[in-house]
Amino acid sequence: MQGTAIAQPNIALIKYWGKRNTKRNLPAVGSISITLRELFTRMHVKFDASLAADTLIVNGTPDNAMLPRLASCLDRIAGPDRHRARIASDCNFPIAAGLASSASAFAAITVAAAAAAGKEFGQDSLASLAGQGSGSAARSLFGGFVELKNMDDDIRCATILDAAAWPLSVIVAITEKGPKAVGSTEAMDISRRTSPFYSAWIEQQDEDLATARAAIARRDFEQLAAISEHNCLKMHSIMWASRPPLVYWNAATLRCLETLRHLQRQGLGVFFTIDAGPQVKAVCLPEHAGEVADALRGTAGVTELMTTGLGEGARLENTA
Amino acid sequence: MQGTAIAQPNIALIKYWGKRNTKRNLPAVGSISITLRELFTRMHVKFDASLAADTLIVNGTPDNAMLPRLASCLDRIAGPDRHRARIASDCNFPIAAGLASSASAFAAITVAAAAAAGKEFGQDSLASLAGQGSGSAARSLFGGFVELKNMDDDIRCATILDAAAWPLSVIVAITEKGPKAVGSTEAMDISRRTSPFYSAWIEQQDEDLATARAAIARRDFEQLAAISEHNCLKMHSIMWASRPPLVYWNAATLRCLETLRHLQRQGLGVFFTIDAGPQVKAVCLPEHAGEVADALRGTAGVTELMTTGLGEGARLENTA
Structure with a gap:
């Protein structure tokens, strides 16, 4: 029981x-x-x-x-x-x-x-x-x-x-711990009803999925980075063009993106993704995780970092 | 000559x-x-x-x-x-x-x-x-x-x-004085070629123009605010969904938006618009211009303010 x-x-x-x-x-x-x-x-x-x-x-x-x-x-x-x-x-x-x-x-x-x-x-x-x-x-x-x-x-x-099979690292930069103003379920409904870009998003998703699937199969980090960032920015674009607009980002979110762009220009294997909130998730090659974490830690407005690898699915715990 | x-x-x-x-x-x-x-x-x-x-x-x-x-x-x-x-x-x-x-x-x-x-x-x-x-x-x-x-x-x-006939005020919050990384002409071409939302933008523009035209004719500040912010966020959404993404905003840009959202919730007549750059333009009712300017001046990252009204078209100057 x-x-x-x-x-x-x-x-x-x-x-x-x-x-x-x-x-x-x-x-x-x-x-x-x-x-x-x-x-x-x-x-x-x-x-x-x-x-x-x-x-x-x-x-x-x-x-x-x-x-x-x-x-x-x-x-x-x-x-x-x-x-x-x-x-x-x-x-x-x-x-x-x-x-x-x-x-x-x-x-x-x-x-x-x-x-x-x-x-x-x-x-x-x-x-x-x-x-x-x-x-x-x-x-x-x-x-x-x-x-x-x-x-x-x-x-x-x-x-x-x-x-x-492809042990990537993820650095989560927390920029604000409070709960978000609009929950995802409500926000999705606002976007579906009001965003002028919603239907284009739906139509293109299969292509993005195919691109990412192929990149993962080939362990092609650069390709996965490009399609992931594009898909993420599209999602936020849909939210921003919703009425009322749904802006989950804060100043530190944008500063983290600038930090990661800078690292990318230096040749580091890292890309960002952002969900319905102000936190930035940096996905990176394990050998660059330390440098990425240092750069994000030094970014104004980042209050906490969590570094993690990829893990398993949900499972029962044996309890005494 | x-x-x-x-x-x-x-x-x-x-x-x-x-x-x-x-x-x-x-x-x-x-x-x-x-x-x-x-x-x-x-x-x-x-x-x-x-x-x-x-x-x-x-x-x-x-x-x-x-x-x-x-x-x-x-x-x-x-x-x-x-x-x-x-x-x-x-x-x-x-x-x-x-x-x-x-x-x-x-x-x-x-x-x-x-x-x-x-x-x-x-x-x-x-x-x-x-x-x-x-x-x-x-x-x-x-x-x-x-x-x-x-x-x-x-x-x-x-x-x-x-x-x-409708003397609005405009407060320009400068967040960065340097020239932008990608000029507008090139950026527009990137958006036209690569943004998945470009065609939806073109299709909806006539409706936005009609809404704004009617709002101006009626001096309906609230309606003009709503359609202007929506149109602005759509334009930036198109840029962000372009490949490569065109992100003209910086952390202070986003902070200015938060400041203005806060003023709006307090009932002030003000709305934002942002062009292909990181500056925020706050359009406001003249009686609220002082309060809007103070709030933007107190926003971290704003390096300079310019306050202006609406003016005339181009004209010859009489030179001695």
Whole structure:
């Protein structure tokens, strides 16, 4: 009746922005991500017949804001007539700040809840269940380089290259720890309804996915860098052209980009990606990680750095 | 055989980005601008049979970089077999830094050269001649709120509302005085060739122009603010999604936007626009200009402020 799972956040290189089905939380486009190693969310789920209501403790503190979405996830996994649950979560990085905390959270709770409910799901079903909680969570069930494909009225995820096969480093530059002003789900809907560039984005995504897939297969860092930065800037362009505009960047975000452009001109293997938040993720060749981290640490407005490699998918933890 | 003219830069609220004819320098879209009052470029042109070559002095210093474009302009006005010319220019604001210095320069030289050549041109012909030198220069021949329309293989400009009829203020926040890395002409061509959003931009421009035209006619500040900011962010989105990306903003640019967003939430009548450079132009109701200037002056990274109202079109100066 209980289960504990750990999952890592993932960062999309070819981004997901916009839904084709809001109710089922189906993405409008496919995406390609890398699963991180050092950042994690651990979720413990315990179904208990004696409880009158679900409870959620995040990093030791009760949290009611996230509870409804997590409870719906438990309903989908254990059935609506399930016992109420105690949910406890530990997370070693800022939450709701554009660092894919919901991806790792929903991947972890899906795996933990399935175990707690004593149910066996295949990876495809788990991915589908996780994806209904958070669009990007399905990818965190898998490790390394992961592709999420749209399949009729469902999604399908798979590792396209293992973490060990191309061990890149990721430096996350935190520029602001507070939660973002507009959540991704609402922001995606604003973009879908109002951005004049939304349809062009949807149309071109398959080409970007193919380019990135080929670059990953060839371990072609330069090609992956070019398509990832382009896809990221396109996503933010769509947001900026939305009405009202969605600007997640701050001054330090832009300064980090300048720092990375400078390193690129010096020949370092590094590129940026930015999600719906002000943090900058620098993906780099491991031999350049130290230099990239030093440069970002020295960039005004960067309050914290996290350095990580690529990691595994979500998994159960053996608890005593 | 000589003439002196003065012209003010203009700032487009509904932007021009991209050309439909590079050779004739015809814009891909129409635009609406405001002509400023306090910033100026003065151009003195003297045709002299004794000269072996054209010369250009900018703010007292010889400048050969701009000379070929200005010389071509003189050829178009005075004919290719004209005498060589001494050109002297004075400009009271940073040049080639995204402050429309080329607009005021080409508007002024067109008027000065026509006088020096002893030729009479109508305003339409002058606008067409100025526009061949710099796409936005045609607008600086007119004062107040100016619309540039595409007409077959030419352009047509006119004042749609006089400066005095709706006396707005403009605060220009300078964040960097150096010339930009990529000039507008080259950048527009990169966008036309590579930006996935370019065609959507072209298609929607007429609607944005109509919205702004109606807002100006009604003196509807809020509506003009909304469409101007939207159009500006769209233009920058196109640049960012270009390959290579064209990012003209710096950290202070973004910080100025945050400052202005904050003022807007407090109910102040102010909106931003940004051209191909890192400077932020805040257009505001005159009664709020002081507060807007104070807030921008207090924004980190702003090195200089210029406050101006709306002004007249290019005109000859009586010289002794």
